[in-house]
Amino acid sequence: MPSSEKEPLVADHVLEFPGGYTRSVGPVIGRFLTELRDGRLVGVRTASGGVLFPPAEYDADGEAVTDEYVEVGPGGTVTSWSWVPRPRATHPLDRPFAWALIRPDGADTALLHALDVGTFEPGADPPKSLRTGMRVRPRFRAERTGSIRDIECFRPDVTMITVPSRAEYRLNAGRALTRFLDGVSEGRLLGHRCDVCGKVYVPLRGLCPVDGVPTTDEVEVADTGTVTTFAVNNIPDPRAPQVPFVSAYILLDGSDISLLALVAGIDADRVRMGMRVKAAWKPREEWGRTMENIRWFEPTGEPDVPFDAIKDYL
C-alpha cells in the first residue's frame, strides 16, 4: 500500500514559554490594573475629552491619552452581546454565558467581558432577560492580582426579589359544618329548613342568610338532583379526574339551593342544564367526615327536567 493511504502520521506538540511571557504594562495600563486590583474601574481621559475604558495609551485618533484618570462604573450597560451556549474549557465560565460589550457609567467606550445571567443547561437558548441596554455590574474576585481576570464576570443588576410567605391555619369546622360532615360520614346529606322563609339549605349552616335567623330544623335530602347550570373547564385541576371536566350547580331533591360539584361519568359535551344526576359515593370503607365521600355526580338516565322547573334556581 502506498504511504499516502495509511493512517496520517500525527504527533501532539505544546508550545508554552516557561512561566509565561512578561509584559511591562507602562503607566496607563499599569494604573488601570492597579485600580482593578483595588476593586475599582478607571478610564483615562483622551486628548479630545472622552473617557477611554479600558484605558489605552493611545486613542483611536493616534493621540497619546492625558494623565487624567476617571473612575467609571461599576454599573454599566450592555451595548452588544453574543451568547455562548456551550462554553469551551478555556472560557471563564463553565455554563452558558454571554460575551458582552459593557460600557461602564461615565465611560465612552465599552469593555468586552463575560456576562453571567444565571444557570442554564448546556446548549440552552439565551434568556429573554439578556438584551442590549441591560444593566450590569462586575463581580470581583476576592483575591485580586492586577489582571483583567480580577473581574470574574459581570452580572445583571438586582431587578426582582422573591418574598416567600406562608400562613398556617388550623380550621375549626364549627357546629354546623361538623354536623353536616358527620351526616356525610354516614352517607346522609343534611340541610336546615328556615322557620321564616321555609327554604331548605344544604349543607346546613345554622342560619338563614336571607332572614338572618338561626336555623335548627334538620332535614335529610336525597343524593339525587338536577344540574341547573355548569361550566366545562379546560384548565386542569388536581381535584378533577380529567380535562375537560364539568363543574356544575346541582339542586338536590328537597333542597332550595344548589351546590357546586363535579359531574362525571358522561362526556363533557353531553352535559345539559336540567340533567338528572346522582351522587357517586366512594366505597363505604373509604368514607370519612368529608364531602370527598362523594366522588362526583353521575347521570341517572332519567328524562331531563324542563327549564321552567329550574329557572328560579339560577
Added chain:
Amino acid sequence: MGNPCAVIGVGQTEYRTKRTDVSIAGLVREAALRALDDAGLTFTDIDAVVIGKAPDLFEGVMMPEAYLADALGARGKPMIRVHTAGSVGGSTALVAASLVQAGVHDRVLVVAWEKQSESNATWALSTHPPLSPTIVVGAGGYFAPHIRAYMRRTGAPDHIGTLVAVKDRQNALKNPYAHLRIPGISREMVESTPMLWEPIRYLETCPSSDGAAAMVLASEDAARRAPNPPAWVHGTAMRSEPIFFAGRDTVNPQAGKDCAADVYRQAGITDPRRELDCAEVYVPFSWYEPMWLENLGFCGEGEGWKLTESGATALDGDIPWNPSGGVLSSNPIGASGLIRFAEAALQVRGLAGEHQVEGARRALGHAYGGGAQFYAMWVVGSDRP
C-alpha cells in the same frame, strides 16, 4: 348627597403584562403624579389619600396604606384603605367622594393599583381550604355557569360574546393606555381561540395587567380653581349581597339593580340609555355586557344581547359602552373599577382623546366584584348638579 364633588385630575399608567421597571410604590406614584399634574396640584395640596387594591393574596401586600404612604405623599394626612374585592376601584373612589361630599376635605387623592405579574390571581381565587371543598377554578370557572344560565334564559345566540370581545378591543386601539391592543381584531380571531371555561373563550376574557390609576376629587371651591374642566359627581351608590342564598338571581343580581336604581335616582335619570351619553362598565368576560345592560336598566330583561347585537354599545352607537376598551382590554384588577370611574370622568370632561364620545355630558362608571356581590357606581356630568 351632601356638598358638590368633582373630579379635577385623572392619572393612569400604561397597562402592561409586566411593569418590571417599577416597584409597586413607583407604579402608584406614576399614576398619582399624572393625576396631580392634570389637577395642577402637588402632594402638599392634598388633604387625604384613599387607596384600593385587590384582595391581599393577589400580590401578597397586606397593608398598602402603611407601605405606600410615602409614595403617595400621605405623611401627616389621613390615609384609608378600601377593600371590596373586584369592585374595590369603584368603592375606593366613592369613599374618597364621600369625604368631599361630607365637607371633611377639599382635595382627596384616590389611587388603586394591581401588579398581577408579581403573583397569580387564579391561585389567589382557588386556595382550596379544607373541610368545605369547592371546585371553582379562578374567576372564569365561577362566572361561566352564570353566563350559560343567561344564554339559556334569554335565548341569546352564541356569537354575542364574540361581538363584545371584538368591539372592546377595537376601542382599545384608540386608547394609548390600553394593554391588549390587537390590530385587525375580528370575530374569526376570537372564535379561533380555545374555550377556557366553556362558554368562555380565551379572547372573551380579560388580560392580566400591571397598572395603576388615580384621581383627585375636589370640593366645589377647589374645583372652581382647577386648570382643566371638572367632572361633577351626580350620584354615588354601593350595594352588596351574599354569594349564596336560596332564590338568588345570580344572572341578574338584585344588589346590582338596587345600586343602579339608587345612583339614577340621585342623578335624576329615569331612562339610562337615553339620558347617559356613555358608560364604563366592569365587563371582565364579554358576556357580562349584555348581562349588565339588563341589570343596569339600559333595556328590559332578555333584551341585553339584542342591544349589543344592534351595535348600540359600539363607539358610534347611541350608548357606547367601554369606549376605553374596558376591563377586557386592561385589567389591573385592583384598579379596574377605578379606571371605569376615571374614564367616565374623562368622557364628560372632554379629555378622553381618540376614544372620546362626541359631546358626552353624562356618563356612568361601574364596578362589581366577588361572586357578582359587590357593586359600586357613579354618574358624573359636565354640569354642576
